[in-house]
Amino acid sequence: MSDSPEPPPGLDLARLRDRLDTELPGTVHGPLRARLFEGGRSNLTYLLEDGTDRWVLRRPPLGHVLATAHDMGREHRVLAALHPTRVPVPRPLLLVQDESVIGAPFYLMQYVPGTPHRDAAALTALGPQRVHALGLHLVDTLVELHAVDPAAVELADFGRPAGFLERQLRRWGKQLDASRSRELAGIDELHEQLARTLPASPEPTLVHGDYRLDNVLVGADDRITAVLDWEMSTVGDPLTDLGLLVMYTELARRYDGILPGAALAEGFPDSAGLVGRYAAGCGRDVSALGWYVGFASFKLAVVLEGIHYRYTRGGTVGTGFDRVGELVPVFVRFGLTSLKER
Template sequence: MSPDHPPGLDLDRLRGLLDAERPGLVSGPLTGRLIEGGRSNLTYAVSDGAARLVVRRPPLGHVLATAHDMKREHRVISALHPTTVPVPRPMLLCEDEDVLGAPFYVMEFVEGTPYRTAGQLAPLGAERTRDAVLSLVDTLVELHAVDPAEVGLDDFGRPEGFLDRQLRRWGKQLDASRGRELAGIDELHATLGRHLPASPAPTVVHGDYRLDNVLIGADDRIKAVLDWEMSTLGDPLTDLGLLVMYCTPLGMPDSPVSTTAEAPGHPSPAELVERYAARSGRDVSALSWYTAFAWFKLAVILEGIHYRYTLGQTVGRGFDRIGDLVPVFIQHGLTTLHSGLQEG
């Protein structure tokens, strides 16, 4: 498979579909490349030499029927595109697996940069970094201000019991990856369960909201929010808690999982929370629970990666160090949760 014909992207069949469904959208021969950085679903940039499009499809090989749901992703960006939430313009949904071997959708290509590390942010300088991260909060406020019913997403999830289901789900994930003793993780899970907060009114939640899931333009504003595969209707403070977690320094400069928090000018977690509260009007007094839950969830995800590494099921660099991170995430979760309970 040549670089212009990456695995999972049959450009001839894609071209046939585009000519049939969206005549005139492309004209010259198509080339395609895989866009690196995605965690699960595959994203390709496709071009005819002039126009550029993006194709998003599930990973190669067998996937669970409910995972990597292209129809669901396409639905949420289609609903949000007319709002003030910046998302790429959806072009086409294809559920015919004969075209690319799996359902997929096509959307516009948006110019912008996904900043994944503090090192990538550093050349922007302190002031521009600050503006970019604050705009991340402002865009989250805009997302959570969308009325799901007004954009046809009132049946997009099951908000009742949302936090309890989330906690149970990640507890099951943990049980599926138990290959060693992890001090404190059961205490963290149980304490989270005993102190479930009362959720505010449900909103569309992104589910994985962080700086490297948005594209920042040359003006340091967010041009597009990407990777909607975990979106649903639920508790908006789960998005904020996760963002706060990703904006907290790990204190591990060589960590294979990085946050952007060490970049000069990066706002503090407290400043992000204060800005969200002021602009959204929501009560954030229980946010320590949501942030601790984010630490727990990431600890479970990382332990799953470590577990697969110990079984020889991962390929690539850095996997040998993932396991060392898990106790750090557990400790952050416990410290955050207990300090919040003491304040409460």
């Protein structure tokens, strides 16, 4: 996290304090300080403190924002729906759509203690048995998410399951067009091959959209205390979450240094172990998973290209954005390979 006497970019603490005192009177007891959580590449996440209590605030990125992305209302809604369930999420406290407060919509949520494991070194310190158990628990938590009935938590209208994969491909194709600033070899071919080989989706569930180890917090007992970053969540094909998790695991192992390397820690389950655990937990057919891995690769290539676009125009906050553009071709090549291996 970055820490400075001055508020980080994207926050006006005086206006924020006024709004919190109005909407949540008596919640903040001392002067507000804010720190930006580093490591995020999309929405901005801040830790707020008043000397006694802590909260977390989320807002869209600065600068160029893709249409339909970075919807604070959707994130807030899914957290509110899931908080009473077995899926661990922070409790949402306040949604503010008024952009005059900090320059963009935002929401405030409960601070949840825990560690986001982003590299193999920190995870290796747990030892192979604990690492293996954590990897399986990661899958079990995904199974719990996909077991939630969207209608039962008032999320039946949170997405449009019919034609989900076809619509997703169209959407991410449009997102790519909105961020085009250079030639990207193979990305249009990947998009076209995915469209030609669409699988039949299983029954729809709530989908996280970016499910991986460094998007969860892990407590001292090695249990997941919170699933974070719900900006891509919807109701749709659950295998898109599994395909994404496999993609991250495979890419971390095939291209060391390209992605957060937690999957390189001794004991972390391999892709077959993750997929087998998921299939055993929910009973879904996973035979078409190669397509879903290819789709995950395309989606992440588009996300990273959007971030690269913002970086080249000075719209990012924090460090590490200078290398994002180099990663996009890796995702494209891996996506094409995954489709050939179906």
